[in-house]
Amino acid sequence: MNIEITQLSKTYGRGAKAVRALCEVDLTIGPGMFGLLGPNGAGKTTLMRILAGLVNPTAGKAVAAGHDLATERGKVAVKAILGYLPQELGLYPELSARQFLDYMAILKGLDEGEARRARVGRTLELVGLADVAERKLKGFSGGMKRRVGIAQALLNDPQIMIVDEPTAGLDPEERIRFRNLLVDLASDRIVILSTHIVEDISQTCRDMAILDHGQVRFRGSPAELIARAQGMVWQIQTDNGHKPNNGLVVVSTLQLADGVQYRVVGQDVSGYPGAKPAQPSLEDGYVWLMQGVGDTASAS
Ligand SMILES: Nc1ncnc2c1ncn2[C@@H]1O[C@H](COP(=O)(O)OP(=O)(O)OP(=O)(O)O)[C@@H](O)[C@H]1O
Ligand SMILES: [Mg+2]
Numbered sequence: 001m002n003i004e005i006t007q008l009s010k011t012y013g014r015g016a017k018a019v020r021a022l023c024e025v026d027l028t029i030g031p032g033m034f035g036l037l038g039p040n041g042a043g044k045t046t047l048m049r050i051l052a053g054l055v056n057p058t059a060g061k062a063v064a065a066g067h068d069l070a071t072e073r074g075k076v077a078v079k080a081i082l083g084y085l086p087q088e089l090g091l092y093p094e095l096s097a098r099q100f101l102d103y104m105a106i107l108k109g110l111d112e113g114e115a116r117r118a119r120v121g122r123t124l125e126l127v128g129l130a131d132v133a134e135r136k137l138k139g140f141s142g143g144m145k146r147r148v149g150i151a152q153a154l155l156n157d158p159q160i161m162i163v164d165e166p167t168a169g170l171d172p173e174e175r176i177r178f179r180n181l182l183v184d185l186a187s188d189r190i191v192i193l194s195t196h197i198v199e200d201i202s203q204t205c206r207d208m209a210i211l212d213h214g215q216v217r218f219r220g221s222p223a224e225l226i227a228r229a230q231g232m233v234w235q236i237q238t239d240n241g242h243k244p245n246n247g248l249v250v251v252s253t254l255q256l257a258d259g260v261q262y263r264v265v266g267q268d269v270s271g272y273p274g275a276k277p278a279q280p281s282l283e284d285g286y287v288w289l290m291q292g293v294g295d296t297a298s299a300s
Contacts, residue, residue, distance in 0.1 A: 001065045001159060001160075002028055002029060002030045002065075002190070003028070003051065003062070003063070003064045003160070003190060003192075004028055004063045005025055005026060005027040005028070005029075005047075005051075005060070005061070006026055006060055006061045006062075006063075007024050007026060007060040007061065008024070008025040008026075008047070008057050008059070008060035008062055009022050009023055009024055009057060009059040009060050009214075010022040010046050010050065010055065010058050010214075011058045021043045021214050022043045022046055022047060022057070023213075023214040023215050024060065024215070025043075025211075025214070025215070026216065027209055027216060027219065029190060029207075030190070030207070031186075031188075031189065031190050032190070032191070032205075032207065033182060033183060033191045033193060033204050033205045033206070033207075034191065034192045034205060034207050034209075035195065035200070035201035035205035035207070035208035035209070035222075036192060036194040036208070036209055036211060037194075037195060037198065037201055037208060037209070037210045037211070037286065038194075038196065038210055038211035039196055039212060039290075040196065041213075042211040042212050042213065042214070043211050043213075044164065044194040044211055045087055045164055045194070046214075047211065048162045048192065048194060050062055050069065051064060051078075051082075051160075051192070052078075052079075052162055053069055053075040053078055053079055053082075056070075057070075064081075065078070065081060065159065065160065078160075080156065081156075081159045081160055082158050082159075082160045082161075082162065083152075083153030083154055083155070083156065083158035083162070084153055084161075084163075084164075085146075085149045085152075085161075085163040085164060085166055086164055087164040087165050089149045091148060091149075093136065093137050094136060094137075095136065095137055096133065096136055096137070097124065097133045097134075097135065097137060097140070097148055097151070098120060098121075098124065098134060100148060101120045101123060101148070101152060102116065102117070102120050104152040105119060105120055105155050108155055108156055110155065110156070119157075120155070123151045123154050123155055124151060126154060126185075127148075127151045128147060129147050129148065129151065132144065141174065142169050142170050142171070143170050143171070143173075143174030143175075143177065143178055146166050146167075146174075147181070149166065150163065150166070150181065150182075150185075154185070158189065159189055159190065160189065160192075161182075161185060161189055161190070161191045161192070162192045163182065163192070163193050163194070165194055165195055165196070166178060166195075167179065167195060167197060168195075168197075176203075179203055179204050182204060183204050186204075193205065198282050198283040198286050199283070201222060201282065202222050202283075206221055208220070208221070208225070210225075210290075212290065217289060217290070218289055222282050225282060225285035225286065225289065226281065226282055226284070227280075228285050228289060229280035229284040229285040229287075229288040230280055231277065232265055232266060232267060232284070232288050233263065233265055233277065233278045233279070233280045233281075234263070234264050234265075234266075234269050234276060234277060235261060235263055235276045236248075236261070236264055236269070236272045236274065236275050236276075237256070237259055237261045237262075238259055238260055238262070239258060239259035239260075240259075244262055244264050244271075244272060246266075246271055247267065247268055248264040248265065248266035248268075249264060249265045249266060250262050250263070250264050251263045251264065251265055251284060263284075265280075265284050265287045265291065
């Protein structure tokens, strides 16, 4: 099973107000966890909403598990095997987790009472909320709310899960637990995770893409992205407080007793004779790639 996206474009609005959110995107996404990384406004949500059958593309094609999303029949077929956690999911604060999921299950057409209750119960267990199922949602932490969000996406036991920035606003411990839950779910599904947090991807995905201004800037494994920054990452120590510049991007700053140590990404460190090469991380790869994009954009 896979998702085939071909020359997919989406423009919102018309004329002078038109916004090009996606531009000729080509992607093939297979089973497991797929990371979609990109800055604000890159087009991540737009792509996910198209795959969920909620938005029609302006041009191009998306086919999920053999169903063409351009047709009504395809959309219905995909919705039956897809779970979607939107970037902003509204919860009903006065409902308990179980009540909310039961309500969502009814909306999704699981109308046979006994089967629905069993499914809600199984889903609560799957996301680790069985113990707090009778508590009102208004008392839930950010991480617990995200689990409820995943639970509602899992009600139909989908083969494809689309989760839009699910880790935003979580504390580190919740983020890690949540990531692990997604990895578990991805063992027998396609899970597409969008984020602008590089670490979410480096810890979970073997396959990823970077979207920027509606275009795919990178497609491959995190290891390949890291390799792109090989030889471009340096440690520079200064004692005069001058931040490195000339095309170098500072990715971190460490105050030392006798100066400041910078980690920088860039090609030309000739102005810094003491620069020491460093092993790139995924974040360095991302910074290097986006920096390169910035260079070409300003040159053209
Ligand atoms: N309904 C809409 N009408 C008009 N423009 C829109 C609409 N939805 C999104 N856009 C625009 O399309 C572009 C892509 O937006 P999108 O929400 O897909 O990006 P994103 O990568 O999800 O961003 P973020 O990280 O902030 O969630 C942006 O320029 C955005 O302003
Ligand atoms: Mg978004």
